[in-house]
Amino acid sequence: MQASDRFNINSQLEHLQAKYVGTGHADLNRFKWAVNIQRDSYASYGTLQFNAENAITSRPSSRKRR
Numbered sequence: 462m463q464a465s466d467r468f469n470i471n472s473q474l475e476h477l478q479a480k481y482v483g484t485g486h487a488d489l490n491r492f493k494w495a496v497n498i499q500r501d502s503y504a505s506y507g508t509l510q511f512n513a514e515n516a517i518t519s520r521p522s523s524r525k526r527r
Contacts, residue, residue, distance in 0.1 A: 505511060
């Protein structure tokens with residue numbers, strides 16, 4: 462692997478990390494990573510699509526077997 466290839470790979474990685482905040486980097490500690498995951502999870506829970514799917518899957522069935 463040449464030096465120019467390594468530079469190109471590192472610049473692509475830096476671009477992705479800047480674009481997607483939760484992707485992490487070498488200086489990211491475990492606590493900060495967990496906070497990012499929790500933040501992103503809570504953000505996805507608030508979407509209308511998730512709420513619609515959750516309402517469908519969590520409602521009780523109309524037929525109860527005895």
